[in-house]
Amino acid sequence: MRRFASTHYTVAPLLFAALAVPIAARAQGEPPQKPGGLTGVISGSGFTKIKIAVPDPSAEPQFQMTAREIAQTVRDDLAYSGYFEILDPALYPLAATSPEQNLSEKWASLGAAAVAVSKLNVAAGRVDLRARLLNTTPATTLFDRRYGNPAELVRRVAHQVADDIVQQLTGQPGIALTWIAFVSKHGKGKEVYMMDYDGQRVRRITSTGSINLIPTTLPGL
Numbered sequence: 650m651r652r653f654a655s656t657h658y659t660v661a662p663l664l665f666a667a668l669a670v671p672i673a674a675r676a677q678g679e680p681p682q683k684p685g686g687l688t689g690v691i692s693g694s695g696f697t698k699i700k701i702a703v704p705d706p707s708a709e710p711q712f713q714m715t716a717r718e719i720a721q722t723v724r725d726d727l728a729y730s731g732y733f734e735i736l737d738p739a740l741y742p743l744a745a746t747s748p749e750q751n752l753s754e755k756w757a758s759l760g761a762a763a764v765a766v767s768k769l770n771v772a773a774g775r776v777d778l779r780a781r782l783l784n785t786t787p788a789t790t791l792f793d794r795r796y797g798n799p800a801e802l803v804r805r806v807a808h809q810v811a812d813d814i815v816q817q818l819t820g821q822p823g824i825a826l827t828w829i830a831f832v833s834k835h836g837k838g839k840e841v842y843m844m845d846y847d848g849q850r851v852r853r854i855t856s857t858g859s860i861n862l863i864p865t866t867l868p869g870l
Contacts, residue, residue, distance in 0.1 A: 698734040702761040704741045706769035716769045719807045726811030726825040736761050753788035776803050
């Protein structure tokens with residue numbers, strides 16, 4: 650049996666702490682809560698999600714399917730982060746017909762606070778993506794970057810763009826490049842697998858035919 654070192658995260662201590670609070674309160678003489686007798690006020694400051702547009706990258710006809718995959722992946726990552734409201738892609742063609750002359754103003758007219766525009770090229774088996782993040786009001790360029798990777802890692806390019814957008818607009822690190830390691834049965838044994846945080850790109854890491862347990866993140870995968 651082969652074991653892999655791992656750092657574990659668990660909600661058990663948090664759950665125990667949460668359950669311990671009412672127990673401690675009752676120990677100090679407070680009467681027990683009656684069924685349905687929850688009292689108190691939960692309050693806190695909320696935040697307004699950033700409305701952002703992520704149109705498909707401009708690309709040659711043969712690369713448009715890849716361009717759609719990149720844009721959809723970025724939109725999914727941003728929506729999952731909880732910081733963003735994604736402008737409905739059905740509205741994107743209206744930006745081209747908007748009377749405003751400035752690109753940022755065109756997107757602002759659709760209600761977007763920011764827009765990520767990009768251009769895609771694929772050559773010699775590599776993805777080359779130039780992405781610009783624009784603030785619409787006032788019209789400013791927040792970043793202008795190029796991303797590259799082998800074509801089979803196109804989703805990682807999209808995840809990197811999403812993480813950079815999160816960092817730029819919120820000051821918080823994104824999680825789209827996170828990997829998840831797990832163990833699953835394979836044949837008569839158990840093998841270690843890796844996948845992207847969103848469940849995509851599942852790949853088997855070990856091929857021992859034995860029992861492998863407690864996986865940890867492996868670099869470069």
